[in-house]
Amino acid sequence: MHVRIAIIGAGFGGLGAAIRLKQRGHDDFVVFERAGDLGGTWRENSYPGCACDVPSQVYSFSFALNPDWTSTYSPQAEIWAYLRTCAQRFGVLPAIRFGAEVQQADWDEAGSRWRITTSQGQWTAEVLVAAGGPLNEPVIPKLPGLETFRGEAFHSARWNHEADLAGRRVAVVGTGASAVQIVPAIQPTAGRVTLFQRTPAWVMPRGERPLKSWERALYRRVPGLQRCVRALVYWQIEATVIAFLRPAVMRFAEKAARANLHRSVSDPRLRAKLTPDYRMGCKRVLKSDDYYPALARDNVDVVTEPIAEVRPHAVVTRDGTEHPADVIVFSTGFRVTDLPIAERIRGRDGRSLAEHWQGSPQAFRGTTVAGFPNLFLLLGPNTGLGHNSVVLMIESQLRYLLKALRHLDRPLEPRPEAQARFVADLDRRMARTVWATGCRSWYIDATGRNSTLWPGSTWAYRLRMRRFDRGNYA
Numbered sequence: 001m002h003v004r005i006a007i008i009g010a011g012f013g014g015l016g017a018a019i020r021l022k023q024r025g026h027d028d029f030v031v032f033e034r035a036g037d038l039g040g041t042w043r044e045n046s047y048p049g050c051a052c053d054v055p056s057q058v059y060s061f062s063f064a065l066n067p068d069w070t071s072t073y074s075p076q077a078e079i080w081a082y083l084r085t086c087a088q089r090f091g092v093l094p095a096i097r098f099g100a101e102v103q104q105a106d107w108d109e110a111g112s113r114w115r116i117t118t119s120q121g122q123w124t125a126e127v128l129v130a131a132g133g134p135l136n137e138p139v140i141p142k143l144p145g146l147e148t149f150r151g152e153a154f155h156s157a158r159w160n161h162e163a164d165l166a167g168r169r170v171a172v173v174g175t176g177a178s179a180v181q182i183v184p185a186i187q188p189t190a191g192r193v194t195l196f197q198r199t200p201a202w203v204m205p206r207g208e209r210p211l212k213s214w215e216r217a218l219y220r221r222v223p224g225l226q227r228c229v230r231a232l233v234y235w236q237i238e239a240t241v242i243a244f245l246r247p248a249v250m251r252f253a254e255k256a257a258r259a260n261l262h263r264s265v266s267d268p269r270l271r272a273k274l275t276p277d278y279r280m281g282c283k284r285v286l287k288s289d290d291y292y293p294a295l296a297r298d299n300v301d302v303v304t305e306p307i308a309e310v311r312p313h314a315v316v317t318r319d320g321t322e323h324p325a326d327v328i329v330f331s332t333g334f335r336v337t338d339l340p341i342a343e344r345i346r347g348r349d350g351r352s353l354a355e356h357w358q359g360s361p362q363a364f365r366g367t368t369v370a371g372f373p374n375l376f377l378l379l380g381p382n383t384g385l386g387h388n389s390v391v392l393m394i395e396s397q398l399r400y401l402l403k404a405l406r407h408l409d410r411p412l413e414p415r416p417e418a419q420a421r422f423v424a425d426l427d428r429r430m431a432r433t434v435w436a437t438g439c440r441s442w443y444i445d446a447t448g449r450n451s452t453l454w455p456g457s458t459w460a461y462r463l464r465m466r467r468f469d470r471g472n473y474a
Contacts, residue, residue, distance in 0.1 A: 065226050
C-alpha cells in the first residue's frame with residue numbers, strides 16, 4: 001500500500017504529527033505502532049508512583065489543553081488517558097495500525113519514496129516521520145549470575161504487576177527518575193527495600209499539590225485562564241535554563257538542594273551517601289517530596305558498593321556482602337543514544353542511520369539528516385531537555401514539518417555542510433554548559449559527546465524552527 005506520509009510511533013510525537021497533519025488537510029497518512037495500544041512512554045511505564053516530573057500545565061499539547069488534571073504533576077494513568085482522548089477527539093485513531101512494527105525502511109532513489117517493511121506487510125511513502133522516542137528501549141545491566149535469580153526480576157518500564165511486593169525483600173538497582181518515584185511508592189508495604197546507588201542524584205522538592213475541583217471547573221469554563229496559567233508556568237520553568245547554561249549560577253540551586261537534603265535526612269552517614277560530588281544539572285535533576293523521607297525509613301537501606309554478582313536469593317556487592325532479595329527492580333534507564341530504530345532506517349547510500357552516526361547521532365536542527373531524503377525525526381539528536389517540557393520541542397518540530405511539506409517538489413534532505421555547521425555550533429555552545437562539567441550521564445554517547453540535549457531554551461529552538469530554510473536543503 002502507498003501513503004504520502006508514514007509515521008513511526010503513536011506516543012506524543014506520532015500522535016501530535018497525525019493530529020497536526022489532519023488539521024492542515026493532510027489525510028493521506030498512516031501511523032505504525034508496534035504495541036496494541038497508543039501512548040508510547042506513558043503506556044510502557046506503569047510502575048508504582050509513575051508520574052511526570054514536568055508540571056501538568058506544560059506537559060500537554062498547546063492545541064489540546066486539559067482542564068481535568070488532578071495534580072500539578074500528572075500521574076502516568078492521566079497522561080495515558082489524555083493521549084487516548086486526544087486521538088479520539090481529533091479523529092486519528094483510524095489511521096493507526098496497531099501491532100505493526102517497522103522492521104526496515106529503505107529509501108528508493110529511483111521511485112523517490114520510502115519502502116517500509118512492517119510486521120503487517122509492505123508499504124511505500126513519500127515522507128517518513130520517525131517518532132519512536134528516546135525512552136522506549138530499556139537497558140538491563142549484564143550482571144553475572146542474573147539468570148540464576150529465583151525471584152522476579154524486571155525493568156521499571158516493564159513492570160510485573162503480578163509480583164506482590166508486600167512483605168518482600170526488594171532490591172532496586174539505580175537511582176534515576178523512576179527509582180525516585182518507585183522507592184517511596186513501595187516502601188510502606190515492602191518488607192525491606194535495598195537501593196543500589198552508583199551515583200547520588202541532586203533532588204529538588206516538587207512542591208506538588210492536588211488541583212481543587214473549583215480550579216478544574218474554572219479551567220473548563222474559562223479556557224483563556226488556563227492558557228494564562230500555562231504561560232506563567234512555562235516562563236517560570238524556562239527561566240531556570242540560565243543555570244544550566246551558566247554553571248556558576250547553578251551553585252545557588254545546589255544550596256537549595258543541599259538544604260532539602262538536610263531537612264529530610266537527619267542521619268549524617270546516610271546524608272553523606274546521598275550528597276553528590278558533581279555540578280548540579282550535569283546529570284538529570286530529580287524532583288521529589290517523598291524520596292529522601294522514604295530512604296530514611298527503617299526498612300530501607302542505601303548501598304553504594306558496586307554490584308559484583310547476583311545469586312539465587314541475593315544481590316552481592318564487591319565487598320562480598322550478600323543482600324537478600326526476593327525481587328529485583330532495574331531502574332537503569334533506556335537506550336537513548338543508540339536507538340534501535342536507527343538500525344532499521346536506510347538512506348540514499350543504503351547505509352543505516354546507525355552506520356552514519358557511528359555512535360554519535362547528528363541531525364540538522366535535530367530533525368532532518370543528510371543522506372536521508374524526506375525523513376523527519378521527532379525528538380531526534382540534541383532535542384532533549386534538562387529543564388522544560390519536551391512536548392514544546394515536538395510542537396516546534398511539527399511546525400517545521402508542516403512548512404517543509406510545502407517544498408516537496410523534489411526530495412528534501414539537508415546539505416551535509418549545513419548539517420555540519422549546525423552540529424559544530426551546537427557543540428561549541430554545549431561546551432559552555434553544565435552538561436560539560438565532567439560527570440557521567442545518559443546524555444553522553446559512546447564517543448563522549450552530548451548528543452541528547454538542546455543547549456539552550458525552548459524559546460530559542462522555537463525561533464530557529466519558525467521557518468523552513470530551503471537554502472540549507474539539497
